[in-house]
Amino acid sequence: MSHHHNRPAIVVDNGTGYTKLGFASNTAPSFVVPTCVSVSGGGVSSSSSSVLTTQSKKEEKDESNFPGNGNSKKKKKKKAYEYYSHHNHASKSLQDLNYSIGEDALAQINSKTIKWPISNGIVNDWTSMEKFWQKTLLNVLRVEPEEHFFLLTEPPLNPAENRERIGEIMFETFNVPGVHIGVQAVLALNASVALNASAAAASSKKNRNGDEENSGNDTSKRDRNDGLTGTVIDIGDGVTHVIPVCDGYVVSSAIKSVPLAGRDLTRFVQTLMRERGENVPAEEFSRVAQKVKEKYCYVSKDIAKEFELHERNPKEYVIRMEGVRAKTNLPWQADVGYERFLAPEVFFRPDMIAEKENGFGQFSLPELVDNAIQECPIDSRRKLYGNIVLSGGSTMFKGFGKRVKRDVKRVVDKRISESEVKSGNRLKAKSVDVEVFTHDMQRYAVWFGGSVVASMPDFYKSCHTREEYFEYGSQVMRSNVLEKEEVFF
Amino acid sequence: MTQFENNNAYFASPFVRNWLLRAIANEDNDQISCEIAHEFDDVSFRCELHSSTYSSKDDVKSTLIALVSVAFPKSNDEKSNNERVTTREKFLSLSSSGAFERGRALGIIRKVRVLGGSDDAEEEEEEQAEFGYDATVEVDLKKLNEAEEKEEMIDLISSVRVYAGYGTLRACLRRLVVEEEEEEEEAKAKRRSFSLRRQFASPSVSMYCKVEEDDTLKEGAEERRSCTVVFPMHVSSSLSNNEDEVVIARAFLAHFAEASRNSAKLSAAPFVSYHKPGQKPPLELTTSVDATTRDGDEVDEMDLNANGGYVSFVIFPRHVKTKESLERAVWMLASFPNFIKSHLKCSKGYWHEKMRGKAEELLETLKRAQKEPKMSAKKKLISGRTYVPR
Numbered sequence: 102m103s104h105h106h107n108r109p110a111i112v113v114d115n116g117t118g119y120t121k122l123g124f125a126s127n128t129a130p131s132f133v134v135p136t137c138v139s140v141s142g143g144g145v146s147s148s149s150s151s152v153l154t155t156q157s158k159k160e161e162k163d164e165s166n167f168p169g170n171g172n173s174k175k176k177k178k179k180k181a182y183e184y185y186s187h188h189n190h191a192s193k194s195l196q197d198l199n200y201s202i203g204e205d206a207l208a209q210i211n212s213k214t215i216k217w218p219i220s221n222g223i224v225n226d227w228t229s230m231e232k233f234w235q236k237t238l239l240n241v242l243r244v245e246p247e248e249h250f251f252l253l254t255e256p257p258l259n260p261a262e263n264r265e266r267i268g269e270i271m272f273e274t275f276n277v278p279g280v281h282i283g284v285q286a287v288l289a290l291n292a293s294v295a296l297n298a299s300a301a302a303a304s305s306k307k308n309r310n311g312d313e314e315n316s317g318n319d320t321s322k323r324d325r326n327d328g329l330t331g332t333v334i335d336i337g338d339g340v341t342h343v344i345p346v347c348d349g350y351v352v353s354s355a356i357k358s359v360p361l362a363g364r365d366l367t368r369f370v371q372t373l374m375r376e377r378g379e380n381v382p383a384e385e386f387s388r389v390a391q392k393v394k395e396k397y398c399y400v401s402k403d404i405a406k407e408f409e410l411h412e413r414n415p416k417e418y419v420i421r422m423e424g425v426r427a428k429t430n431l432p433w434q435a436d437v438g439y440e441r442f443l444a445p446e447v448f449f450r451p452d453m454i455a456e457k458e459n460g461f462g463q464f465s466l467p468e469l470v471d472n473a474i475q476e477c478p479i480d481s482r483r484k485l486y487g488n489i490v491l492s493g494g495s496t497m498f499k500g501f502g503k504r505v506k507r508d509v510k511r512v513v514d515k516r517i518s519e520s521e522v523k524s525g526n527r528l529k530a531k532s533v534d535v536e537v538f539t540h541d542m543q544r545y546a547v548w549f550g551g552s553v554v555a556s557m558p559d560f561y562k563s564c565h566t567r568e569e570y571f572e573y574g575s576q577v578m579r580s581n582v583l584e585k586e587e588v589f590f
Numbered sequence: 591m592t593q594f595e596n597n598n599a600y601f602a603s604p605f606v607r608n609w610l611l612r613a614i615a616n617e618d619n620d621q622i623s624c625e626i627a628h629e630f631d632d633v634s635f636r637c638e639l640h641s642s643t644y645s646s647k648d649d650v651k652s653t654l655i656a657l658v659s660v661a662f663p664k665s666n667d668e669k670s671n672n673e674r675v676t677t678r679e680k681f682l683s684l685s686s687s688g689a690f691e692r693g694r695a696l697g698i699i700r701k702v703r704v705l706g707g708s709d710d711a712e713e714e715e716e717e718q719a720e721f722g723y724d725a726t727v728e729v730d731l732k733k734l735n736e737a738e739e740k741e742e743m744i745d746l747i748s749s750v751r752v753y754a755g756y757g758t759l760r761a762c763l764r765r766l767v768v769e770e771e772e773e774e775e776e777a778k779a780k781r782r783s784f785s786l787r788r789q790f791a792s793p794s795v796s797m798y799c800k801v802e803e804d805d806t807l808k809e810g811a812e813e814r815r816s817c818t819v820v821f822p823m824h825v826s827s828s829l830s831n832n833e834d835e836v837v838i839a840r841a842f843l844a845h846f847a848e849a850s851r852n853s854a855k856l857s858a859a860p861f862v863s864y865h866k867p868g869q870k871p872p873l874e875l876t877t878s879v880d881a882t883t884r885d886g887d888e889v890d891e892m893d894l895n896a897n898g899g900y901v902s903f904v905i906f907p908r909h910v911k912t913k914e915s916l917e918r919a920v921w922m923l924a925s926f927p928n929f930i931k932s933h934l935k936c937s938k939g940y941w942h943e944k945m946r947g948k949a950e951e952l953l954e955t956l957k958r959a960q961k962e963p964k965m966s967a968k969k970k971l972i973s974g975r976t977y978v979p980r
Contacts (some may be wrong), residue, residue: 274942
């Protein structure tokens with residue numbers, strides 16, 4: 102058992118859009134793979150068969166060079182399967198063994214069916230998920246799963262059955278020695294705590310005094326405990342979650358989630374550009390829109406002023422994109438204008454697309470944050486306002502954190518002043534500090550948090566182990582190890 | 591998986607590859623930091639960036655240097671430090687393989703540092719690899735980014751694992767094609783003595799190679815010399831004692847050997863044979879140390895009771911004629927146990943998937959067979975009549 106500890110644990114953050122993979126103690130995931138699997142069947146049959154024939158031709162060519170190479174071995178394997186299938190009349194089902202994942206799968210979009218095993222953060226297609234894990238662990242990371250501990254993530258409100266499924270696959274198929282399932286929001290908080298601590302360490306190094314060092318130790322400890330209380334705004338590809346966390350536990354009754362996130366912004370940008378008649382090739386439109394969203398979008402302080410700025414000074418604000426059509430090699434050009442600030446504005450004015458899509462309904466993101474915190478225990482609310490943490494790729498817009506801070510503050514102040522008026526101005530409330538924590542790791546905050554947690558020496562104690570699993574069955578996965586014993590911090 | 595354009599691509603480590611691509615893509619290198627990875631057979635990697643200034647002939651340039659280091663596992667045999675260095679030297683073969691010559695000529699690879707220093711004493715770069723690692727490749731990122739052979743070079747650097755290790759195996763395979771004149775009489779005698787060489791891929795994975803000469807064939811015949819590589823298959827370690835995997839492995843390997851024999855297309859491929867675990871281990875293993883010369887490695891006792899049986903490949907000179915095919919053969923053989931292991935995982939996954947499907951089907955059937963709950967009391971319609979369900 103002890104020798105697993107020499108090897109780094111593997112951190113896997115399965116998201117709706119992308120899966121982040123890597124080794125614990127790294128600062129960034131080594132691989133970011135689209136969470137999708139392509140399976141044969143469906144699509145245009147003729148094109149898929151032509152793909153197959155060219156492949157086999159190539160294989161034959163290779164074989165003449167060196168018979169003992171990879172292809173021929175793979176072929177041997179294939180032969181073995183054919184042999185097997187011939188005897189069992191199961192050749193049809195064995196086609197399933199031919200699949201690919203991630204970018205490779207997306208490249209086959211014309212000839213194969215693409216499956217996305219995770220929707221809205223929750224795994225609902227376990228067959229595809231297991232296939233996806235097989236490829237990512239064995240071919241992409243090239244690890245022996247038997248020799249590493251794993252840290253996997255789950256969304257808040259993940260059904261316990263899904264945790265059991267994770268256990269089944271990890272322990273029975275992959276023989277892993279131990280699994281820890283971390284809640285994404287808590288991991289994001291962990292990331293911010295670690296970054297805070299390292300920033301504090303850096304600053305204390307700069308002005309090093311004897312006194313400060315002593316006191317610094319204490320404060321960092323206190324900060325750590327405070328750090329695990331906070332509100333996480335997690336905006337991924339598919340869902341937006343506002344999750345209050347108190348002392349490392351998710352306040353599940355207060356979670357707010359809305360099916361409006363990165364993907365919808367991309368679509369919004371696309372509609373805006375299409376309605377204006379930008380000359381972007383149709384087949385590349387969604388990719389271009391995504392690029393616009395990731396590279397050029399920012400959050401404005403005031404829409405009206407921003408419109409004015411754009412009108413007055415289009416040279417500075419309108420960006421010209423250029424590209425070449427894939428098929429005809431003809432160049433195209435398109436202007437990126439108002440959508441630069443209009444797209445992220447959706448989070449603050451949901452009525453912009455609420456009619457068309459299932460948007461925030463009547464609540465903007467700051468209101469959601471406020472509502473979520475108001476549903477939490479009263480003694481933790483100040484801390485929750487004081488530590489709002491951003492996580493997920495769609496929080497990376499310039500100025501996003503400031504805007505959230507300002508708007509939440511407004512909502513809170515408004516309520517406080519209203520209640521002061523109601524009390525007849527006899528009671529004065531202490532003003533509430535709203536603090537939004539932004540950092541460079543936001544995009545992979547959950548993964549980074551996982552990496553921090555999994556590189557701590559206590560991590561191994563907090564895992565569900567193989568022995569436990571085979572002793573008590575899959576229900577061990579239901580309980581959170583955090584409830585079993587206090588390990589972190 | 592995908593069709594690769596050049597030879598190196600398919601033994602390139604995806605981790606190093608991806609890291610190099612990211613390092614090239616972002617110029618201001620603030621997103622990229624030191625990263626570690628741990629691949630199968632306990633091989634670990636570390637990649638990091640250094641900005642360094644160096645003075646060339648007339649001006650001082652600053653450039654980004656990527657250090658790609660690889661470490662191989664320590665085998666159980668390496669008890670004392672002395673012994674460690676010698677087994678290491680047997681294993682490491684970077685300086686002799688000359689794989690990185692091309693990268694060096696282009697200036698992309700600045701240095702290759704190996705544990706124990708480089709072979710050529712004349713060269714001044716007698717530097718050790720990074721601490722804790724066995725080999726380090728220094729890559730000039732700027733030059734790499736500008737080079738025409740970018741893809742090829744990236745694949746080459748990511749294959750450092752193949753080129754740096756597996757010295758014994760490579761030496762054995764090379765003996766098949768090296769001309770006899772190059773060898774001294776003594777070495778010739780040694781080769782004739784069928785000595786067995788053990789190669790560690792990791793402490794738990796070992797393979798044995800034995801070069802043999804068939805005296806019944808005439809001198810100079812291609813098939814006269816052959817190398818037999820035997821893998822004792824330890825399917826599941828003592829830690830994860832998994833009986834299912836052993837059973838699957840036996841069936842899988844038996845089919846594997848049979849398929850290679852029966853298929854006409856694979857007639858030129860190396861001959862594969864499989865010894866089931868109950869049977870006697872292959873003769874190569876039982877006659878390990880040569881009686882006359884006392885040369886060769888002992889067979890580990892653990893390897894004589896492999897739970898998954900023994901797979902042996904017979905490699906002929908035609909399989910390793912060119913440099914590329916030699917490296918391919920080295921990689922295919924070195925990664926064979928892992929290749930089997932990953933296929934075991936996949937087939938287990940496949941069966942689990944089917945089992946899950948069956949279980950769900952059964953549950954559905956059971957649900958349908960459930961009796962409908964009985965009406966507790968007679969239901970009355972509004973009009974006052976009793977309602978009788980049919």
